Structure formats: C-alpha cells, structure tokens
Amino acid sequence: MSDIVPPEVKPKPAIPAKPPNVGAASPSSPFSPPVPPTSVTTGPPSVPPPSAIPVLIGSHGPSHSSSHSSSHSVTHTIGHSAGHGMAHPPAPSAGHSTHSSSAGSTLLGYIGIDTIIEQMRKKTMKTGFDFNIMVVGHSGLGKSTLLNTLFKSQVSRRSAGWPRDEKIPKTVEIKSVSHVIEEGGVKMKLTVVDTPGFGDQINNDNCWDPISKYINEQFEKFLKEEVNITRKKRIPDTRVHCCIYFISPTGHSLRQLDMEFMKRLSHSVNIIPVIAKADTMTTEERQEFKQRVRKELEMGGIEFYPQKEFDDDMEDKSDNDKIREMMPFAVVGSDKEYQVNGKRVLGRKTAWGIVEAERFPDQVTPPGPKGGHP
Numbered sequence: 001m002s003d004i005v006p007p008e009v010k011p012k013p014a015i016p017a018k019p020p021n022v023g024a025a026s027p028s029s030p031f032s033p034p035v036p037p038t039s040v041t042t043g044p045p046s047v048p049p050p051s052a053i054p055v056l057i058g059s060h061g062p063s064h065s066s067s068h069s070s071s072h073s074v075t076h077t078i079g080h081s082a083g084h085g086m087a088h089p090p091a092p093s094a095g096h097s098t099h100s101s102s103a104g105s106t107l108l109g110y111i112g113i114d115t116i117i118e119q120m121r122k123k124t125m126k127t128g129f130d131f132n133i134m135v136v137g138h139s140g141l142g143k144s145t146l147l148n149t150l151f152k153s154q155v156s157r158r159s160a161g162w163p164r165d166e167k168i169p170k171t172v173e174i175k176s177v178s179h180v181i182e183e184g185g186v187k188m189k190l191t192v193v194d195t196p197g198f199g200d201q202i203n204n205d206n207c208w209d210p211i212s213k214y215i216n217e218q219f220e221k222f223l224k225e226e227v228n229i230t231r232k233k234r235i236p237d238t239r240v241h242c243c244i245y246f247i248s249p250t251g252h253s254l255r256q257l258d259m260e261f262m263k264r265l266s267h268s269v270n271i272i273p274v275i276a277k278a279d280t281m282t283t284e285e286r287q288e289f290k291q292r293v294r295k296e297l298e299m300g301g302i303e304f305y306p307q308k309e310f311d312d313d314m315e316d317k318s319d320n321d322k323i324r325e326m327m328p329f330a331v332v333g334s335d336k337e338y339q340v341n342g343k344r345v346l347g348r349k350t351a352w353g354i355v356e357a358e359r360f361p362d363q364v365t366p367p368g369p370k371g372g373h374p
Contacts, residue, residue, distance in 0.1 A: 128180075128187035130237040132218075134269070135192070136211065136261070137246025138199035141276035146244075146333035147192060149346055149357050155179050155192055169197040172210045193240060199257055208261045215240050215268050242305070243269045246276040247293065247328060251285050254296050262302045270305040273297070278330035279348060279355045286330050293328050304328075332360045 135143040144156035156177075176193045195211055218238045225235045245262060247254065262271055273293065278286055297304065304327060311317040334357045337344045346357040 125186060127234065128189060130189050130191075132191040132193065132237070132239060132241050134195065134211075134215075134240045134243040135246070136195050136198055136243060137276065138248070139196075141246040141248065142333045143194070143244075143246055143276075145335055146274075146276075146331055148335055149333040151181060151190065152346075153179070153181065155181075155190060156194070171201075172197040172207050174210060174214045191238070204257055207257075208264055211261075212265055212268065215265070219268075240269050243271050245271055245273050247273055249275055249277050249280050249289070251281060251289050253292055259296070259300050259302070262297070262304070263300055266303045270307075271302075272305050273328035275328050275330045277332065279332045279350075279360065281330075290328060290330065330360070332357045 133147075135147065137143055147156045148154055173196050174193065175196065176191055178189060178191045181188050181190050193214075198207055198211070201207065218240060222235065222237060222239050225232065243265065245258070247258060262273065265271060275281075275286070275289065275293075281289065306320040306323055311320055332348060332355055334346045334348050334355075336346070336349075338347050338349060338354050340347070340354055340356065345354075345359075347354045348357070349355075
C-alpha cells in the first residue's frame with residue numbers, strides 16, 4: 001500500500017494587533033484625527049490636551065494669555081511683532097513664569113511709532129546740518145561783523161583771509177566760504193555767501209541779477225541730483241536757506257534799490273531785513289523807522305520771513321505774528337569783548353556806555369565812576 005501524503009497546509013498569516021492609540025489624539029500631534037460621520041460618541045465630549053489646541057499666528061496661547069491682562073493695545077502687539085521679527089513662540093509650560101522671548105526684546109528695546117522722531121534725531125546728529133546764509137548790502141554796514149557776532153566765531157569771508165586793501169569790485173560778485181561748527185555734539189556746515197559790489201556803483205541797474213542767478217542755479221543743481229536714478233547717499237546742499245538784507249540806518253525810508261531787490265528775490269529765498277548799526281539811532285527814531293519800513297514793505301507786496309504760508313495752526317500764527325511785529329530787526333555787531341558786571345560780553349564802547357550786542361536794544365551798560373566801566 002502506497003503511502004498517502006496529505007496536502008501541505010500553509011499557516012494563515014498573522015494579523016498584527018491594533019495599536020492602543022489608533023483613533024485617539026496623540027500627545028505630540030497638534031490636531032485631533034477626524035471622527036467618521038457614522039460614529040456615535042456618548043458621554044461628555046473629550047477635550048484635547050492644551051498642546052493639541054492650535055494657536056493662531058501672532059496670538060497668545062492659553063497659558064501665555066494668562067500672564068498678560070486683556071488691556072494690551074493693538075499698538076503694543078504690533079510693536080512686539082516688529083521687535084521679534086516673527087510670531088510668538090509656543091506657549092511655555094505651566095512651570096515657567098517668564099517669557100521665552102524676553103531676551104530678544106532687550107536687544108532693540110521698545111519699538112513703536114512714537115520712536116521714529118528719536119531715530120531721526122540720532123541719524124541727523126550723526127550726519128549734521130547744512131546751513132547756507134547770504135548777506136546783501138552795500139559796503140560799510142557791518143555785514144561781516146554781524147555774522148561773527150551771531151556765531152561767536154570768525155566765520156565771515158572777510159575774516160577768512162580777505163585782504164584789507166581789496167578794492168570794491170566794479171560788478172557784483174558772489175563769493176562764499178564754508179566752516180564746520182560744532183556745539184553740544186551737533187555739527188553744522190555753515191556756508192557764508194557774500195555779495196561784494198552790491199549797491200556800490202553809480203549805476204546800480206540790474207545789480208540783483210547775479211544774485212538771483214546764483215540762487216536759482218543752486219536750486220537747479222540740487223534738483224538735478226535728486227531726480228537722478230542713482231542718487232548719492234548724501235547730496236551736497238548748496239541752496240541758499242536765508243538772505244539777510246542790510247538796510248542803512250537813515251531814519252527816513254527805504255531806497256528804491258532796497259525795494260526792487262527784495263521784491264524780485266522774495267519769491268526765491270527767505271529774506272530777513274535788518275537795520276544795520278541800529279545803535280546810531282535813538283529809541284524813538286528806531287521805532288518810527290521800523291514802523292515806516294514795515295508799512296512800505298506791505299504796500300510794495302514784499303513778503304519776508306516768516307511768510308503767511310507758514311501759519312499752519314493758531315499756535316504757529318501767534319508765534320509768527322510776534323516775529324513780524326519785530327521786523328525789521330535792529331542789530332548791532334561787534335568783534336570786541338568788554339568786562340561788564342564780571343562777565344565778558346561782545347559790545348561797542350561809546351561815551352554813554354557799552355552797547356551789548358547780544359542784548360541790544362534792551363541793555364546799555366552806563367559808564368562807571370571816572371569814565372571807567374564796571
């Protein structure tokens with residue numbers, strides 16, 4: 001009898017057991033798995049752990065919001081986001097009591113809209129200012145002396161190597177000299193533009209043309225640099241910011257040349273009229289002359305600084321009106337110092353006392369006993 005071999009029975013493959021966590025939320029997973037629509041959930045709804053609750057970008061987590069009051073403003077939130085450069089990191093655990101981003105906020109400090117002015121101030125302090133001032137008037141009115149008095153330095157062109165025997169030019173010339181002045185950590189590049197020959201000729205027709213041409217050329221030069229596609233990091237500013245016009249202390253009225261010059265250039269530059277050597281006039285003569293000059297400028301339609309267009313609000317208008325009432329300024333310049341009440345002051349010594357340049361016309365120190373001065 002032949003042996004009967006039974007058929008080979010292959011073992012059935014084993015089915016892996018279902019993991020215990022399948023269908024439940026993983027502690028490390030940020031989101032819970034979707035529940036099938038056919039399933040029915042009984043009992044109280046399951047609440048995912050705190051780590052499973054999604055946190056919106058830019059908002060605080062549950063534990064993070066508990067350390068902040070609800071009175072935080074939108075500006076504060078924007079400032080925090082700008083300071084860190086990204087969204088807030090995940091909320092710290094309950095055992096932590098401090099911000100994880102507090103170390104980063106100390107790098108730049110507080111950042112907000114109200115810090116823009118301080119940033120601009122620091123940047124301007126580093127780069128400095130440009131101030132270009134022009135002086136116009138005929139010879140002998142003390143233009144160079146007044147500039148030296150204003151800045152308490154030898155800044156005028158005459159003080160910077162101007163020869164004493166230089167003759168009056170036959171035509172109006174434009175000459176400038178620059179200085180760098182520093183005071184209180186603030187640097188300023190001062191450029192003084194002088195106009196020798198103005199009003200010193202027998203025929204002064206069109207003597208303002210070279211001055212007007214120079215002012216317009218500086219504006220065009222600056223504008224050309226601004227509109228270039230590849231601009232310089234710092235454009236040299238040679239525009240004339242201010243023009244001090246010196247009026248002779250005649251005590252009568254303005255000359256026709258004075259009126260014509262200020263009328264033609266008042267639309268191109270800020271003109272500040274001043275009465276030169278005002279200490280040669282009495283108090284009554286000076287007040288009457290100032291009133292007469294203001295009236296003539298108003299009748300001639302001549303605008304001087306500050307113009308009406310600078311009256312942005314009532315406060316500015318009030319301040320500008322006070323300045324306009326003092327126009328034209330009565331000025332005195334001096335390069336010499338005198339001892340007055342134990343202090344060294346710039347002034348002019350006369351038989352009636354010392355006229356203090358910085359306090360004129362409010363202060364004239366009378367002479368001391370026996371012709372001396374205190």
